[in-house]
Amino acid sequence: MRPTLTFLLLLSLFLLPCLMSAKSSSYTYNVATLGARPNGKTDSTNAFIKAWILACGSSGRPTIHVPWGRFMVRKAVTFSGSRCKNKGVNFDIKGTLLAPSDFHVLGNSETWFMFEDVVGVTISGGVLDGQGSSLWACKRAGKGGCPDGVTNLGFTNSMNIVIRGLTSLNSQLYHIVVNGCKNVKIQGVTVSASGTSPNTDGIHVQLSTGVTIVNTNIHTGDDCISIGAGTTNMWMENINCGPGHGISIGSLGKDGNEPGVQNITVTTAKFTGTENGVRIKSWGRPSNGFVRNVLFQRITMVNAQNPIIIDQNYCPAGRCPRQVSGVSISGVRYEDIHGSSATPVAIKFDCSSKHHCTDIKLENVMLTYNKRPASSTCSNVGGSTYGLVRPSCL
Numbered sequence: 001m002r003p004t005l006t007f008l009l010l011l012s013l014f015l016l017p018c019l020m021s022a023k024s025s026s027y028t029y030n031v032a033t034l035g036a037r038p039n040g041k042t043d044s045t046n047a048f049i050k051a052w053i054l055a056c057g058s059s060g061r062p063t064i065h066v067p068w069g070r071f072m073v074r075k076a077v078t079f080s081g082s083r084c085k086n087k088g089v090n091f092d093i094k095g096t097l098l099a100p101s102d103f104h105v106l107g108n109s110e111t112w113f114m115f116e117d118v119v120g121v122t123i124s125g126g127v128l129d130g131q132g133s134s135l136w137a138c139k140r141a142g143k144g145g146c147p148d149g150v151t152n153l154g155f156t157n158s159m160n161i162v163i164r165g166l167t168s169l170n171s172q173l174y175h176i177v178v179n180g181c182k183n184v185k186i187q188g189v190t191v192s193a194s195g196t197s198p199n200t201d202g203i204h205v206q207l208s209t210g211v212t213i214v215n216t217n218i219h220t221g222d223d224c225i226s227i228g229a230g231t232t233n234m235w236m237e238n239i240n241c242g243p244g245h246g247i248s249i250g251s252l253g254k255d256g257n258e259p260g261v262q263n264i265t266v267t268t269a270k271f272t273g274t275e276n277g278v279r280i281k282s283w284g285r286p287s288n289g290f291v292r293n294v295l296f297q298r299i300t301m302v303n304a305q306n307p308i309i310i311d312q313n314y315c316p317a318g319r320c321p322r323q324v325s326g327v328s329i330s331g332v333r334y335e336d337i338h339g340s341s342a343t344p345v346a347i348k349f350d351c352s353s354k355h356h357c358t359d360i361k362l363e364n365v366m367l368t369y370n371k372r373p374a375s376s377t378c379s380n381v382g383g384s385t386y387g388l389v390r391p392s393c394l
């Protein structure tokens, strides 16, 4: 009797935590059992809202499962984490979420799938198809009357986010926006839209810290990755970009008061047929913004129009008459950058006459135009070169 009892006691002591953890991680909410239909037509918005409410209310790490198939989601959805009881929600997506192709339906609702105040959300797999082509056509026609459209996926005021293996297709506006977040990992993501689609930035990050983007392919009509004011400690590795406008820090300094951008790394990247390679861009207006401690490393350019560019005189529609940029740029290193420029000027440093760019370093940079040495232009810039650098005006 006694040994059996002890054995049972020991067994239950051992099993109890296992059972508990199995229980707390086992809640799965399948949108198909909550009313979503994989026929590409029936509006499945409510199933997603229900799944979120259920997941939010359960403990541990619940999963929202989206099975194979095409799910039409006709309304903008906000997943708010402010009242969630758990350690985070996993989205396990096999299928495709379709936005309505009629752009008037989502209109100006900003973001199709918005996560707000969430902690620990992981999105694995899935396709978000924004069906943006009719809105792009409306905008390109230039006759007005087009809504702004919506960003496919947004995170705001959130923490400990993972986006893994997601595909974002044909967004009406930006594909993915990270705003006011901490610790965001974007891995193995694909962004794809036409090279002539307006304002379809791949991934835009602002006011955020600890964002990493790795193993990601972006083909789109605007910046592949854009980095706005207040972004710090950001890491990008193994990025393919093109078509698109490259990786851009900025536009910065549109406003007088603006947090700076600091500690940004791009390592191992390829730009194919892009408008820019690596760019830093600021408005030619007064501002207290800054860019410090940036590394662009191991980069291949294949016919990029402006492979390396700092442009501090951005001023569309003449909105900064006789003004100069207040953004100060310092500590930018360009290392191991090779390949071809689609224009004669492969390196352009056009810095503020008030705040010169300082401590700009070029190391082992070789760029050609039509198989011959390219040229470079420098204004208001100070720095140095190391190893073999061609062209260089530093």
Ligand SMILES: *[C@@H]1O[C@H](CO)[C@@H](O)[C@H](O)[C@H]1NC(C)=O
Residues within 6 Å of the ligand: 210, 232, 233, 234, 235, 263, 265
């Ligand atoms: C710079 O950012 C990286 C992540 O990209 C981080 O690991 C590192 O600690 C940061 N450095 C400083 C000085 O904050």
